[in-house]
Amino acid sequence: MTLNRRTTLQTLFALTLASSFLLGGCRKVEELNEAVTMKLDPSLNRAEKSLLRQDVLRLMRYELGGTPGRWFAPVFGGNSGAHALRFLDARVNYLLSERVKFDSRLKLLSSGFFGEEREVVTMAQNVGTVVYFVAAIDQIQNNLPRPRVGFQIGNSKIPVQGPRIGIIQLGAGYSPDRDTPTRIGTLIHEARHSDCSRRPSNAEFQQLINGNTAAVGFCGNLHGICPAGHAFAGYAACDDHAWGSYAVEGVFQSEVARRCISCTERERQSAAMSAADSFSRVRRLDALLAGTLGAPVMTTFDQNLTADMKKLLKRLRKERMAEGKNAEAEVEASAEEL
Numbered sequence: 001m002t003l004n005r006r007t008t009l010q011t012l013f014a015l016t017l018a019s020s021f022l023l024g025g026c027r028k029v030e031e032l033n034e035a036v037t038m039k040l041d042p043s044l045n046r047a048e049k050s051l052l053r054q055d056v057l058r059l060m061r062y063e064l065g066g067t068p069g070r071w072f073a074p075v076f077g078g079n080s081g082a083h084a085l086r087f088l089d090a091r092v093n094y095l096l097s098e099r100v101k102f103d104s105r106l107k108l109l110s111s112g113f114f115g116e117e118r119e120v121v122t123m124a125q126n127v128g129t130v131v132y133f134v135a136a137i138d139q140i141q142n143n144l145p146r147p148r149v150g151f152q153i154g155n156s157k158i159p160v161q162g163p164r165i166g167i168i169q170l171g172a173g174y175s176p177d178r179d180t181p182t183r184i185g186t187l188i189h190e191a192r193h194s195d196c197s198r199r200p201s202n203a204e205f206q207q208l209i210n211g212n213t214a215a216v217g218f219c220g221n222l223h224g225i226c227p228a229g230h231a232f233a234g235y236a237a238c239d240d241h242a243w244g245s246y247a248v249e250g251v252f253q254s255e256v257a258r259r260c261i262s263c264t265e266r267e268r269q270s271a272a273m274s275a276a277d278s279f280s281r282v283r284r285l286d287a288l289l290a291g292t293l294g295a296p297v298m299t300t301f302d303q304n305l306t307a308d309m310k311k312l313l314k315r316l317r318k319e320r321m322a323e324g325k326n327a328e329a330e331v332e333a334s335a336e337e338l
Ligand SMILES: [Zn+2]
Pocket: 114, 189, 190, 193, 223, 245
């Protein structure tokens, strides 16, 4: 289905949200592994959890050799696979199953936002960023002193101060049928949606409401409309500003394709194909890679959220130890409930 983007955004932003947005319920949140702060929602079944754990472990073991390309370190903070993992972990805090049902307004808004409805299947979506925009616009439109939309994760209520809340919902496409690099690249892509170099002004939020995503390209890296002649012409599936999610995914995949020593030939080929697809969605790619558009800004205004999320994880671990529960039994239980 093709949505008229402008109308959809205008209509949805006109709606107000009356209640908090809850996640996690009373069931326990799990850690992904000991090396990262990413957390797994109880809505994920055993197969999804094990696929995510396997993919993150694979990324941890990516060994990149050879001469690094120009942009890997400016984007990921260093030239190793470990740097890509750290990039991911700072921006992805919480992973949800595709079966989590959102408020229908959020659900509709998110598909209009990132344009992933054009895809045959959705790989994943950064719902945290969508909720940040919904919360901020709701606050502005209703003259509220603070956002009234928040996430409840486990027993903790988290205010949505910015996209770094890092909540990623897997889509039907995030499955073992895909190559590992495709799934890892998807996580890297979604992670970039968690960056917002500064809080948009009220006037910029208003431009977004009117359908101008490029006006806030620096926040959340929202996709722009692909130009005429592009395979995705007319759909919001391209980067219309420098260093968006597709550019970052392309840099990652092209380096994996070129210099991943620990990857199989098939993995490198898959990464090369993903890189080509990602880069084909970047406007002014040559200028970007030549450095004419400047270096990527990788900071975010809501940096403190990462620290808050780390604190939350510590508390979750403490709670778990105190209860003395067997994590394995819990995974079984949550799988049975689904
Ligand atoms: Zn995206």
